[in-house]
Amino acid sequence: xxACSGGGAGEAEDTSLTLGAITAPTTLDPAGSEWGNRAPFYxxxxxxxxxxxxxxxxxxxxxxxxxxxxxxxxxxxxxxDDVSFTDGSALTAEVVAENLxxxxxxxxxxxxxxxxxxxxxxxxxxxxxxTLNAPDPAFLDYLTRDPGLVASSEAIDSGDLTTTPVGSxxxxxxxxxxxxxxxxxxxxxxxxxxxDVQHYESLTINVLQDPTSALNAIKAGEADAVRISTNDNLxxxxxxxxxxxxxxxxxxGLLLLDRAGTVSEPLGDVRVRQAINYAIxxxxxxxxxxxxxxxxxxxxxxxGSGAYDEALDDAYPYxxxxxxxxxxxxxxxxxxxxxxxxxxxxxxxxxSLVEQQLADIGITVxxxxxxxxxxxxxxxxxxxxxxxxLEQNPDWQLIQFMLAPTAIxxxxxxxxxxxxxxxxxxxxxxxxxxxxxxxxxxxxIVDQAWFAxxxxxxxxxxxxxxxxxxxxxxxxxxxxxDIAPAE
Amino acid sequence: MPVFIARRLLSGAVMLVVIxxxxxxxxxxxxxxxxxRILGQSATAETVAAKxxxxxxxxxxxxxxxDWFANALTGDLGRSWFSSQFVAxxxxxxxxxxxxxxxxxxxxxxxxxxxxxxxxxxxxxxxDGLVQFLAVVGFAVPGFLIALxxxxxxxxxxxxxxxxxxxxIGSSFTxxxxxxxxxxxxxxTGAIATIAQQIRGSVLxxxxxxxxxxxxxxxxxxNRVVYRHVLRNAAGPALAVLAVQFIGMLGGAVIVEQVxxxxxxxxxxxxxxxxxxxxxxxxxxxVTAIIVVIVNLAIDLAQAALNPKVRLS
Numbered sequence: 001x002x003a004c005s006g007g008g009a010g011e012a013e014d015t016s017l018t019l020g021a022i023t024a025p026t027t028l029d030p031a032g033s034e035w036g037n038r039a040p041f042y043x044x045x046x047x048x049x050x051x052x053x054x055x056x057x058x059x060x061x062x063x064x065x066x067x068x069x070x071x072x073x074x075x076x077x078x079x080x081d082d083v084s085f086t087d088g089s090a091l092t093a094e095v096v097a098e099n100l101x102x103x104x105x106x107x108x109x110x111x112x113x114x115x116x117x118x119x120x121x122x123x124x125x126x127x128x129x130x131t132l133n134a135p136d137p138a139f140l141d142y143l144t145r146d147p148g149l150v151a152s153s154e155a156i157d158s159g160d161l162t163t164t165p166v167g168s169x170x171x172x173x174x175x176x177x178x179x180x181x182x183x184x185x186x187x188x189x190x191x192x193x194x195x196d197v198q199h200y201e202s203l204t205i206n207v208l209q210d211p212t213s214a215l216n217a218i219k220a221g222e223a224d225a226v227r228i229s230t231n232d233n234l235x236x237x238x239x240x241x242x243x244x245x246x247x248x249x250x251x252x253g254l255l256l257l258d259r260a261g262t263v264s265e266p267l268g269d270v271r272v273r274q275a276i277n278y279a280i281x282x283x284x285x286x287x288x289x290x291x292x293x294x295x296x297x298x299x300x301x302x303x304g305s306g307a308y309d310e311a312l313d314d315a316y317p318y319x320x321x322x323x324x325x326x327x328x329x330x331x332x333x334x335x336x337x338x339x340x341x342x343x344x345x346x347x348x349x350x351x352s353l354v355e356q357q358l359a360d361i362g363i364t365v366x367x368x369x370x371x372x373x374x375x376x377x378x379x380x381x382x383x384x385x386x387x388x389x390l391e392q393n394p395d396w397q398l399i400q401f402m403l404a405p406t407a408i409x410x411x412x413x414x415x416x417x418x419x420x421x422x423x424x425x426x427x428x429x430x431x432x433x434x435x436x437x438x439x440x441x442x443x444x445i446v447d448q449a450w451f452a453x454x455x456x457x458x459x460x461x462x463x464x465x466x467x468x469x470x471x472x473x474x475x476x477x478x479x480x481x482d483i484a485p486a487e
Numbered sequence: 488m489p490v491f492i493a494r495r496l497l498s499g500a501v502m503l504v505v506i507x508x509x510x511x512x513x514x515x516x517x518x519x520x521x522x523x524r525i526l527g528q529s530a531t532a533e534t535v536a537a538k539x540x541x542x543x544x545x546x547x548x549x550x551x552x553x554d555w556f557a558n559a560l561t562g563d564l565g566r567s568w569f570s571s572q573f574v575a576x577x578x579x580x581x582x583x584x585x586x587x588x589x590x591x592x593x594x595x596x597x598x599x600x601x602x603x604x605x606x607x608x609x610x611x612x613x614x615d616g617l618v619q620f621l622a623v624v625g626f627a628v629p630g631f632l633i634a635l636x637x638x639x640x641x642x643x644x645x646x647x648x649x650x651x652x653x654x655x656i657g658s659s660f661t662x663x664x665x666x667x668x669x670x671x672x673x674x675x676t677g678a679i680a681t682i683a684q685q686i687r688g689s690v691l692x693x694x695x696x697x698x699x700x701x702x703x704x705x706x707x708x709x710n711r712v713v714y715r716h717v718l719r720n721a722a723g724p725a726l727a728v729l730a731v732q733f734i735g736m737l738g739g740a741v742i743v744e745q746v747x748x749x750x751x752x753x754x755x756x757x758x759x760x761x762x763x764x765x766x767x768x769x770x771x772x773x774v775t776a777i778i779v780v781i782v783n784l785a786i787d788l789a790q791a792a793l794n795p796k797v798r799l800s
Contacts, residue, residue: 026525027571034527107538112531162571179580180572181758182750183652206652206748209758212635213651213748219643220650372763375528376520390528401529408531 015201017467017483020208020217020226024181028173029161030099030149031106036391037227039145039477040205044186045086046167048148049077049096050140054470054482056304056394058140062091062150062168063128072135072428077128083193085152085168093122095153100130102156103147112408113142135427137434138396141474170198170481182207197481218242224467225483227476228460231293237462245478246293246458247471250389251300252346253453254280254354255402258384259414264338267384271330273449277316278323279361280354286455289350293458299446300402300453302392304473307438312446323361335362340386342367343374350387381411389457394474395438399423403445418444492784499780503773507559510772511552514765521763525568542568555769564773565766567759574770577755582774584653584751587667588743589736592675597729600679604686605713608694618683625680630739634673634746641669651748670743677739678732685728689721722793730786734779 025038033042051061065078083091097120104114118131132139142148152159155166163180165173171186178184186203206223208214211230217223219240228237234244254276261268282296299312327333338358342351355365370377378386390409393401402409404423422444425437445451459476463469463483470482522538523530530538539545543554558565564574607618642650648669654662693699694717702712741753748754752771759767 024570026569029571032571107526107534107541109526109528109530109534111534111537112529115531115533162566163573179653179750180577181567181570181755182748208651208748210745210748213746216638216643216650216746217652217748220638220646222649222651371519372524372761373519376523379523379528379532408529 016204017200017202017225018204018206018223019480019483020214020223021205021477022207022209022227022229024184024207027162028165029106030108030146030151030167031102032108032162033103033146033149034109035145036476039475040480041184042146042149042165043169043480044171044184044203044205045165045169045173046149046151047083047169048145049143049150050148052141052144052472052474052479054472054479056473058144061144062096063143066140068135072137073132075130075132075139077130079126079128080193081126083168084191085155085166086172086189086191087152087154087166089152089154091150091168092125093128094125096120096128096150097122098153098156099150100128100147103149108146110142110146113138113147136396137427138394138400141394141397145475168193170194171203199481199484203480218462218464221464223464225461225463225469228462231290231458231460234291234293234460237460242462242464243469244460244462245469245471246460247473248295248303248392248456249459249474249476250391251297251453251456252289252350252389253387253451253455254385255378255388255390255409255451256385256449257378257381257410257414258412259448259450260412262384262412263381264336264384266330266332266336267338269330270448271326272332273452274316275323275326275330275361276358276363277449277452278319278326279357279363280316280452280454281318281357282454283318285350285353288353289347290455290457293460294455296455297453299442300390300392300451301395301398301438301442302456302473305392305395305398305438305442306435307395307442309439309442312442315446316449316452320357320361327362332362335364337364337366338385339366339368339383341370341374341377341383342387343369345374346387346389354387379408379411391476392456395434396426399426399441403441403450414450416448491787495780495784495787499777499784502780503776506772506776507556507769508552510769511555511765512548514763514768515548519763521568521765524763555766559769559773564770567764567767569759569762569764569767574766577767578752578770578774581750581752581755583655584749585737585740585744585753587656587663588670588674588740588749588751589733591667591671592678592736593729593733595671596675596678596682596732599675600682600686601718601725603679603683605690605718607683607687608690609709609713615687618687622680622684625676628676630673630677631742631746633676634670634743637669637673638746649747653749653751666747666749670747670749673746674736674739674743678729678736681732682725682728686721686725689724690717693717693720719793723790726786726790726793730782733782737775737778 019040021040022037025041030046047062049061049063051059053059062083063077063079066075068075079093079096100120104111104117116133116136118133121129123129151161152166155161159166164175170189170192172189174185174187184205188198188201192198208217214226214228215233215236218226218237238244256267256273258264258267266272277298286292286294286296297313298315301307351367358365390402392398401407405413405415422437422441426434429437461469461471461478466486468484468486469478471478521544522535526535526538543551566573603618607615638650641648649666652666654666656663699712699717702716740751741757744751744754745757755767756771
């Protein structure tokens, strides 16, 4: 299990932890929950069925064992029998099935993860059976995140989970001391089944949306660990004596969405998409936009994936001449005009840099600011291409998120036979086959230039002296159990 | 007098209705796909549709407003779309923060500007010059810059006050003071500059008046003349300026609350407006409008009490 040295609560050292987060949760009810930067708010009060450790491996948590049937459509989970919720009610298979069902029926942004589930059943007290319509290689990953959160059944029936969460987790929300949206205060659950991971007696999570106030909190020593929303001030964070802990979860770059050329005919030509890739000076972009905090890349699969290939990080070196040649071959020697959205949320500089570099090879960018509707318009779809920051998920999840014909970030539902065949091998193959097919897929979409990624950006969780943080490879916010007093 | 108050309250109520109709409509015009914004980039189209239905956003605008208004009349302002908290509860927790800030700043501004204004008017010379200079500086430098300077010096370097966060007065008075002191100073600076100038002008003006000469000729001490008579006459316009400043500070609190990460109404307003969290924005609009109505009424009453010439009918 976790590589924790024991410790636990109960010892009288520094036993309170103050964390900084970028954004508050929209609800504390698991049925509407999210992960990413909102993970710690849920993780503090609820247990997940499975646990993702800092190596990215799936570990037992509320479920101690799990197995699939031969065709990968029936998942059987065995639960712990010694867990009770903080309202005194017991964890049973029935409660877990109820929670899973609520997630599928609810309005969590991730409710779509359960779109292919046929049923959740509880044949006995400690067994949960999930039946899928088709194999889902990402399903166990999902159970380590928001879909795997379990709330008390009594609280679901009678209470108000949206602001008063009741779980079996390591901490209990102190609703009297909490200011919703700003500051969440938790105290250790004295009856927690896994005291090894309770490193603190109390926990406070402050929402520090403004980068300046986050930096001020760091300099004034008013927190133990803070998730940083911009990499502009990392020098000052280090100057304050803090440690920079980082992972590279998100990539930023151009999404070349209209690969069939429905709206923008030139984009339907692979040579044009490759030309756009050659036109980008990735090193300059990384230096200008992230102060060098990241790694340039041309692939969308994360370093932790079996499909990742280091060579694909520079498949398209900066070469405007090559780009112009490709455009000429494709019949666009005189260039063309392409429309893209721009959003203040992602910064202003990047848009002018993209505009300049594409203009250099003859492509004119026409920007429209859709304001608050940026994502809605992008997915409508109203634009053939856009600059965007997207999370690099584990393989199958990534495919469902931005590659598959039904993926959210494939709004034109673009597909081709080669990719479809690879998706199928990943979905139905065994583990070795999955990795092999995912590697082929990665190489294929880089060659086909489905995207023009610039770089993987460093996501930073800064920690004060006295606090140690281990990042998760699969999430923006580390597990709260991986934040502990430094040795 | 009761008639006057009743009339003012009635016009306040009418104003509230007008404001809520206008605010609701404007928010909807700038709205766009709210469910998508709540759910973010990973939600499927089906989930977005389910959320839209859950929030009742698929109904006509008039129905939605009617529903909101009927509930608001019973005191139910609904729940935030982005934090699920009852709007009334978030007002309850956040109003004390903003009122601590604004009332604290107003009190300090009132005291300091009277002292500075009178000092400048009576002493003249280099003292007057200095006060005038400080007033211009205080007026010209934006509040957030002052806030950042104060944080750097007193919170980060000296560690006397807090750089972020808020402690309720109920849980610790010194904690409250440490969390509120810098924001109050940052917010009060601009107001002090404005009101001190106003007081200085009024006092100078009054000192030249015939009645002052008459009072002096009767042998009243200079202090007594200034504090009993001159200030009383200068107080009317100063109070009006103070009221304007108080209301202005409700706006100025927005930036100060952001910089100090204070969970007040201003911070909530920025967040809710950028997100398009209509129930919260409407709650803030209503509560702020009520405060403005009350402040204006209180100022009118205070002026009447100060100056019998402004008797209310």
